[in-house]
Amino acid sequence: MKKSFVFTLLVLFALVLSPVAAQEDTLTVLCTPQEDWCVAMTQAFQEQTGIQTSYVRLSSGEALARVRAGASNPEFSVWWGGPADAFIAANEEGLLEPYESPNAEQIRPEYRSEDNSWTGIYVGALGFCSNVELLDELGLEPPTSWQDLLDPALAGNVAIAHPATSGTAFTAFWTQVTLQADMLEYPEGMPEETPEAGADRVIGTGEGYNEDGTPTQAAIDNAFAYFAELNNNVLQYTRSGAAPGRMAGGGEVAVAVVFSHDCVRLQMEGFEGVVTTTFPEEGTGYEIGGMAILANAPEPEAARMWYDWALTAEAQAIGQTVLSLQLPTNPEAPIPELAVNLDEVNLVDYNFQAAGENRQAIVERFDAEIAPEPAE
Amino acid sequence: MRRIVQDPVLATALILVVLFIFLAIILPLIYTIRESASAEGLALFQRYLTESVYQRIILNTLAMGVMVATLGTLLGFIFAYVQVKVKAPFKRLLHFIALVPIISPPFALASALILLFGRNGMILRGIFGTRCFWGEGRSCNDIYGLDGLTIVLSLSLFTVAYLNLKGMMQALDPALEEAATDMGANKWHIFRTVTVPMLIPGIAGSFLLLFVEAIADLGNPLILGGDYEVLATRIYVSIIGLYDTKAAAVLSVILLLPSLTVYLVQRYWISRTSVISITGKPAGTPQQITHPFVRWSLVAIVLAVCFLIVLIYGTIFVGAFVRVIGVNNDFTLQNFDFVINGIGSEAMTDTTTLSAFATPIAGLLGMLIAFLVIRKTFPGRAALDFATMLGIAVPGTIFGIGYILAFNNPIELTLPGIGNITLLPKLTGGRAFLGGALAIVVVYIVRSVPAALRSGTALLSQIDPAIEDASISLGADNAYTFRKITLPLIRPAFLSGLIYAFARSMTTISAIVFLTTPQTKIMTAQILNEVENGRFGNAFAYCVILIGIVLVAIAILYLTVGSSSGAERTLEGGA
Numbered sequence: 032m033k034k035s036f037v038f039t040l041l042v043l044f045a046l047v048l049s050p051v052a053a054q055e056d057t058l059t060v061l062c063t064p065q066e067d068w069c070v071a072m073t074q075a076f077q078e079q080t081g082i083q084t085s086y087v088r089l090s091s092g093e094a095l096a097r098v099r100a101g102a103s104n105p106e107f108s109v110w111w112g113g114p115a116d117a118f119i120a121a122n123e124e125g126l127l128e129p130y131e132s133p134n135a136e137q138i139r140p141e142y143r144s145e146d147n148s149w150t151g152i153y154v155g156a157l158g159f160c161s162n163v164e165l166l167d168e169l170g171l172e173p174p175t176s177w178q179d180l181l182d183p184a185l186a187g188n189v190a191i192a193h194p195a196t197s198g199t200a201f202t203a204f205w206t207q208v209t210l211q212a213d214m215l216e217y218p219e220g221m222p223e224e225t226p227e228a229g230a231d232r233v234i235g236t237g238e239g240y241n242e243d244g245t246p247t248q249a250a251i252d253n254a255f256a257y258f259a260e261l262n263n264n265v266l267q268y269t270r271s272g273a274a275p276g277r278m279a280g281g282g283e284v285a286v287a288v289v290f291s292h293d294c295v296r297l298q299m300e301g302f303e304g305v306v307t308t309t310f311p312e313e314g315t316g317y318e319i320g321g322m323a324i325l326a327n328a329p330e331p332e333a334a335r336m337w338y339d340w341a342l343t344a345e346a347q348a349i350g351q352t353v354l355s356l357q358l359p360t361n362p363e364a365p366i367p368e369l370a371v372n373l374d375e376v377n378l379v380d381y382n383f384q385a386a387g388e389n390r391q392a393i394v395e396r397f398d399a400e401i402a403p404e405p406a407e
Numbered sequence: 408m409r410r411i412v413q414d415p416v417l418a419t420a421l422i423l424v425v426l427f428i429f430l431a432i433i434l435p436l437i438y439t440i441r442e443s444a445s446a447e448g449l450a451l452f453q454r455y456l457t458e459s460v461y462q463r464i465i466l467n468t469l470a471m472g473v474m475v476a477t478l479g480t481l482l483g484f485i486f487a488y489v490q491v492k493v494k495a496p497f498k499r500l501l502h503f504i505a506l507v508p509i510i511s512p513p514f515a516l517a518s519a520l521i522l523l524f525g526r527n528g529m530i531l532r533g534i535f536g537t538r539c540f541w542g543e544g545r546s547c548n549d550i551y552g553l554d555g556l557t558i559v560l561s562l563s564l565f566t567v568a569y570l571n572l573k574g575m576m577q578a579l580d581p582a583l584e585e586a587a588t589d590m591g592a593n594k595w596h597i598f599r600t601v602t603v604p605m606l607i608p609g610i611a612g613s614f615l616l617l618f619v620e621a622i623a624d625l626g627n628p629l630i631l632g633g634d635y636e637v638l639a640t641r642i643y644v645s646i647i648g649l650y651d652t653k654a655a656a657v658l659s660v661i662l663l664l665p666s667l668t669v670y671l672v673q674r675y676w677i678s679r680t681s682v683i684s685i686t687g688k689p690a691g692t693p694q695q696i697t698h699p700f701v702r703w704s705l706v707a708i709v710l711a712v713c714f715l716i717v718l719i720y721g722t723i724f725v726g727a728f729v730r731v732i733g734v735n736n737d738f739t740l741q742n743f744d745f746v747i748n749g750i751g752s753e754a755m756t757d758t759t760t761l762s763a764f765a766t767p768i769a770g771l772l773g774m775l776i777a778f779l780v781i782r783k784t785f786p787g788r789a790a791l792d793f794a795t796m797l798g799i800a801v802p803g804t805i806f807g808i809g810y811i812l813a814f815n816n817p818i819e820l821t822l823p824g825i826g827n828i829t830l831l832p833k834l835t836g837g838r839a840f841l842g843g844a845l846a847i848v849v850v851y852i853v854r855s856v857p858a859a860l861r862s863g864t865a866l867l868s869q870i871d872p873a874i875e876d877a878s879i880s881l882g883a884d885n886a887y888t889f890r891k892i893t894l895p896l897i898r899p900a901f902l903s904g905l906i907y908a909f910a911r912s913m914t915t916i917s918a919i920v921f922l923t924t925p926q927t928k929i930m931t932a933q934i935l936n937e938v939e940n941g942r943f944g945n946a947f948a949y950c951v952i953l954i955g956i957v958l959v960a961i962a963i964l965y966l967t968v969g970s971s972s973g974a975e976r977t978l979e980g981g982a
Binding site for chain 1: 460463521522525527528532542547549551629630631632634635641644645646647648649650651730731733734735745751811833838872923924925926936937939940941942943
């Protein structure tokens, strides 16, 4: 656009139309993680392949909305990053093009979809990012459970993103759905033996989970009740999922609900000693950062090249160079020194498929019922 | 009518102007209203207008608009009054500081205000040791919500009122006030019965602009709103988070109603109170207020506001050069490195080029329409003015939605035997014409023309048409008269229109936030990303560069457009 502006002017005034044919020497990436990771990835890919790579950074929910809006004539070829729920929702609507990458075999099966519609590129767990000094003044300890966030002493001192725009916030919401389902299903407490992923679930009261293992409407309603209560403590719903962490770092709020790697990142960016990361004991949600090729992609070949490349250990090592401390899904990729060890965190049994299928209904309801309500 | 047709230059200009206004303003609005008038949309209207949650959001929006319009216009008036009529120290410096907020990149002021007066703000907490202005816990009154929004928006917007009112005050013929003095009226009486009534078009115009700007503002409520929800943020989430064009269109129409109402009231009001004061006859210098109490309290207000502006922009400037301002104040150039050597360079060139393209078009178009509307008679004259003003009376987000709805597909004409002819290519969304740049330039123009038109008409309606009639009767044609007489006469308005257009284009977010494409990166959208991701350092570095670009542009405009020409000298130098 900027190169031949005089030409542009001429074209503009004449309103002559010559649609530029899609060429395979360019690639347009829809990028959901933090901006500098997008920059590093696209630059590295461009250097390796010579393909002119541009990107737009949008939060997960925004990205899904944009893909949906442009379905008939997509502007992007590949969508890289953000919780898998959004990819599953997109796949339900036929917005993704399945691709069986030769490199996908290296990725553990639970980190990719069965129908090859998306593949996981990183994993990260949700946590609480707290301003130590501020909590001290309020006479509170860093929260260690979701109930702690409802403490009236935290009024106006909690920040979280809006689930409609942010995958982080949606992950937090679905985590709550899962926890509420567990409580309904096992009022006596969780069964001792947690079955391995994929194995049959221990059947409880049947009130928390439907027969197919998806959380019941009652569980979803309870999660809404939780967020309605939390709303009284929330200062601001931000657009992007990592933003609340900064508000905690800056001392505007005491506690932020963010992905734990974003809190660690803050510590590296100048907030060392200011913020601390904690996890809810009853269990926290996690994201599998997804990647997919979009249906009717304008640059399908370049998109497949990106897809293969992004699954390599080499590409997955780029994140930590720009302080994106998510855990890579490729077992060969180096684990960032400062990454949160997921084995030490109590993770809920997060049903990504059900989360993706319920996504739209939940965010619409959240946007209508919770977000517009002023805090009491 | 006969004269328009007889002059082909004028007729062509008129047709082009009308066509542009129709395509760029009316058509997107029609699409938005059509979208909201669907069965589903009507059901949403019912819901939004009856549910208490949405009623409160509507009231919030209106309250914010009224507060900002009142405070901002008042500030603008005081600043203008001090400049023109009060003996005050450092006038030029105060004028310069008052101009600074027209270059307020979205989010910059709000971010700086949070850093200064937020709950952990360097001043509120650092100096006064408190997190709330008053109250604590649930009743904590902090910077978030209506009060903070009013302060930030009034500070960002009062310059428009200031420039409008200053131009008009300077143009007022002092002879009127002298006459009143000679007849024994005191200064207060003159102020009430002479000065203010003559400025009413300017005051009303400023109030309209500020009200609409405020209720349309997106950036500030996004980060400073707290739980104070307004319509613009609801519209934003509807599109960006849900891509629910129906809900967005319905909310847009609801937002449109107060904007248009205020606009209509203001039009009706102005038409009754128009005053002609420039006659082309010699005029004196304005009398200065010397009453010590009046003088010093006005100067004190101006100084306090200027101090706040300096503080805020100082924070932005310093914040651009340190790691995390207030937390880790080590000097660094990393932020600039990120912006200049990273993705920022593309955003810088793209935004500047598009703005530079839109500015002269917007300025000239504004003056041309002002000239046509005030001086010429043709059917639909009022409608043309009305439609052009919609460019600002209609909130930016609504244009964003309207453009998506109207221009996401090419507009084609099927001719039998020839095939399809593309009248208008796809302007927005994926693989849009020129990477979406055309749509963005058009939006820039649409959003800037009304300010130029309004200051043009405000000034032109005070200039006696006899001056132009003299030119015509001496044998000059319309185009020559416009170029040689009208344009120089309204040059202050033209200049402020140009400055406004460029600064506005460089800093606009609400109208283009739905229109950016992978090929066209816009600085304000990048700033939003940085602010949202908590990297105030990068965001401030963007802001400093953006402010630098606009300052250079203003300097260029002053040097080229601002120099005195014959006609104006005759008017001013007559005294």
